[in-house]
Amino acid sequence: MAPALEFTITHRSGHARAGVLRTAHGEVDTPAFMPVGTRAAVKAVTHRDLLDAGAQIVLANTYHLYLRPGDDLIARHGGLHRFMSWDRPILTDSGGYQVFSLADTRTVTDEGVRFQSHLDGSAHAISPEKATDIQAQLGSDIAMVLDECVASPATPDVARRGMERSASWAARARARFEAIGAGEAPGVRATNRGQAQFGIIQGGVYPDLRTESVQRTTEVGFEAYAIGGLSVGEPVDVMYDVVGHTAPRLPDDRPRYLMGTGMPDDLIECVARGIDLFDCVLPTRNARNGQLLTRDGRLVIKNARYADDERPPDPACGCYTCRTFSRAYLRHLFLSQEMTAATLNSLHNLYFYLDTMRRIREAIVFGTFENLRQEFHRTFSRRSITT
Incomplete structure (x- = not known):
């Protein structure tokens, strides 16, 4: 079986890299920006508009699609690509950021997160395994692990707890991902056998925690890695320092994704620090x-x-x-x-x-x-x- 995801670096300029990311639904020239289609649509524009603008890959949100219309329904329709009639690559986030933003209606334990739906108040629970199952049914090309997004600013103790929990969840998510791939997950209707899974690096603004997170997450082993927990209120120079510290410690032959970062000057500065993929709601929200x-x-x-x-x-x-x-x-x-x-x-x-x-x-x-x-x-x- 061919690898779920292939990445080739074709050119370098300092730490900046140009390359090609090959997925089950096509290639992405990197560095690349992913328009955010939270509910399987980028607000105010059509798929044709996206293609005309040069979009190669879009992001969809697991939390919102799980609540409505539901991952079971999307799986019955053949997966997210068929459901939304988009035949290019799709990345789905785990929904963790959205769940953790529900500060008044969620509870976090080592098992996962319990929360109330913002739609109707119904009770739900998402574990690392559940987030992996949902994304398998959605059939995205790239699935993100569930991680803990701590509030900013966070003390070293709070950031450590979040990093350690995220590392533990990453191992559980990977085990579940491999079980699904081996056909050992009854009840999960995987709609994209070429799906890849990204691990997420946490640790707040603390270099030692970021280093430890890299070590623990890369030991689990993923197709690629993301840097999470930034663009949550920290000064921009601090964000650049964290990216500059973390990116070179990630495997050189794997894509690097900076989650949720966004101003145009951030893109060019973080490319200069070795980042390959970006997403942000800022273009459409603004x-x-x-x-x-x-x-x-x-x-x-x-x-x-x-x-x-x-x-x-x-x-x-x-x-x-x-x-x-x-x-x-x-x-x-x-x-x-x-x-x-x-x-x-x-x-x-x-x-x-x-x-x-x-x-x-x-x-x-x-x-x-x-x-x-x-x-x-x-x-x-x-x-x-x-x-």
Whole structure:
């Protein structure tokens, strides 16, 4: 049987890597950004829009799909790819982050997490094994283990407990994953025999805990590894330090995924530290809130200065929105609360992110990554642009 996942590094620039990730549903050129389709749909855009924007892989959320419509139903429909009519790669997270965000309605033990549904208050329990079973029925190409997401800031003791529990859960999740693959999990309808499983590194902002987490998680052995527990409120320079400490300690021949991180400058800085995969809701969430991301920074479309502005949102952008519509028109749509505003803004932001990753890949291949990195920081600002 062919490996569930293959990864080839084709070019390097310092710690930055360009490569190809091969899954059961196709290839992904890395570094890559994954648009977030929480409930098996990326908000406000169609699958065709995603493909036109350059999306290679999407992320779906196990927690939400388990609650509605249910993993059993999706399995009966042949798995998530068939259910949502997306024939490209899919990554599913374990749902851990969403469960742990239900601070008032969940209980964590060494066995797993008990929580109440945000939909109807019904009681549920997810263990490392249960999260693995759900994702097997969903049939994603990449399944994430259940991990404990501790709040930030966390004391060393709290971060250690979360790291140790995550490491224990990772071993249990891997054992269950292997049992499913061997056909030794009665009642689980695996819909993708080519599924791979990623381990997750935890440890808060503490280098010693991150190092220990790497050791314990790689000893279990996964197809690839993710860095979790960041972008939860820590200063950005601290996040960069943790990534810079952790990524080089992971196996060089396996993909590295930074979970939930997101501003455009974060992407380029974490690629420089050895990260291959990213996801974040920021492009679509900001779009729905009227914030368009450009090479110069954030454009807040509702601002009065754009009421009579005939320019596209980003003159350097080749997306449908920027090729077709003015800032004045987009402002009108947003203030009128037209659904089209969310669609056009989301199309732009997703294209901007995906095109940024394309430029990064090309720069690594052609040996100009450091030039691109410096140019990006010269022009991009997190502050709202004023022109």
